[in-house]
Amino acid sequence: GHKFWSTQPVPQLGEAPPEADGAIEPSKPREEVRQDPYPLPKEFTWSFLDINQPAELRELYELLSANYVEDDDETFRFQYSAEFLSWALKPPGYFKEWHVGVRVTSSRKLVAFISAVPVRVRVRDSLVTASEVNYLCVHKKLRSKRLAPVLIKEVTRQCNLQGVFQALYTAGVVIPTPVASARYYHRCINIPKLVDVSFTSVPPTMTQARMIRLHKLPDKPRLLEHGLREMEERDVPQVTNLFERYMKRFGMAPVYDEADIAHQFLSGRGEGPRGPDSWKTPREGQVVWTYVVENPKTNKITDYVSFYSLPSTIMRSPRHNLLNAAYLFYYGTELAFEDGAEPSGRLKKRLEELIVDALVIAEHAKFDVMNALTLMDNVSFLQDLRFGQGDGVLNFYLYNWRTAPLAGMQATRESP
Ligand code: YNC
Ligand code: MG
DSSP states (O other), X not given: OOTTGGGSSSOOTTOOOOSSOBOSSOOOOGGGSOOSOOOOOTTXXXXXXXXXXXXXXXXXXXXXXXXXXXXXXXXXXXXXXXXXXXXXXXXXTOOGGGEEEEEETTTOOEEEEEEEEEEEEEETTEEEEEEEEEEEEEOGGGTTSSHHHHHHHHHHHHHHHTTOOEEEEEESSOOSOXXXXXXXXXXXXXXXXXXXXXXXXXXXXXXXXXXXXXXXXXXSOGGGGGTEEEOOGGGHHHHHHHHHHHHTTSSEEEOOXXXXXXXXXXXXXXBSOOSTTXXXXXXXXXXXXXXXXXXXXXXXXXXXXXEEEOOEEESSOSXXXXXXXXXXXXXXXXXXXXXXXXXXXXXXXXHHHHHHHHHHHHHHTTOSEEEEESOTTGGGTTTTTTOEXXXXXXXXXXXXXBOOOOOGGGSOOOOO
């Protein structure tokens, strides 16, 4: 049984799909929301993290680097950079009260964390004002003591105090009850290193040299000739518009205004030179890469593609400490409005061109692998572009919102 989740406003496992979409329990006026923090065992104290303070951001980075999500074989552990965390936790309209830490009272050591950021999400035909909950982490020495439910209840209370009663979150574990699930796929870029650290292996019917040849990418992005370039501030209105129209293809997707799009696609770019050759020269502290295709005749943005950097610690290799992984993020193309719902013909071809170019840029930026999930239109190109199926599954959840499960690839993406 689920001692905690059975008490929460989420669909319980095995429950029949609802007749209509909507909240499971009603929202409350602010004064009816619990006013005091949930009690913690007395050796611990609540502490909002001010991640604008480099020292506090560093504490969070260190907690997660040592204690956050690992793969099933305990070979890799996510190592979100401080720049990434700053980008992910401070979208437009963020609340510092939603960056909830737990410290040891006596030493002030940070031992647990949970966060939420505001997001508007369309679920089928409903626009839901929600929070996106992420980075739930309890120090390895404090596991299985039922701290996680207290963290979840406290972040829920902080959301409720701001008038937010719905949430979106993802997890590798299955709890009541996923609204969608997606599988991880991996596109090898740096074969020798990936073989060396046992991320992949050379199949018995192949040599490593042949495997490298099969994964060879073009020397430069093929769409450069058609107006591919790094996204700039001036592209925000057009990209916002294309994002909005393209995401209508899917059952669940965030709803972004121009400020959100600027944040998601531009604010994590880091400092350093921009310009036509920027695809060859990643910048210090760069978290997100976003490229657009601008029609040179009409100056219309016809496509965009993006990915972000999320390295993993390699836990047991004598030669390598860090797996440099790029994660495919959002993309969109005008060709979607010519083709049918299932990518085929010109749409399928254009998606492949965009993703290959993202791979070329990722190779120049020294990424070892690009990961993608079976969502959006990804299934149409994963196999042809030599993404291989991984072990990991990502489950998508909604808190206090009822809707029938979405087909696997209808959801949008992992929350970074
Ligand atoms: C999880 N990932 O089932 P039951 S993902 C949700 N998400 O409750 P204890 C989880 N619930 O089954 P531990 C969960 N993992 O008895 C476990 N649970 O009802 C549930 N790992 O608590 C679990 N980060 O404290 C059980 O477990 C109860 O000490 C057990 O702590 C769990 O960020 C954890 O994977 C995950 O740091 C903190 O294992 C710990 O094991 C850990 O005894 C490594 O907890 C890092 C890791 C999770 C990444 C993520 C999304 C989290 C979503 C949380 C739910 C949000 C709901 C919406 C709230 C806002 C609402 C509004 C408005
Ligand atoms: Mg615990």
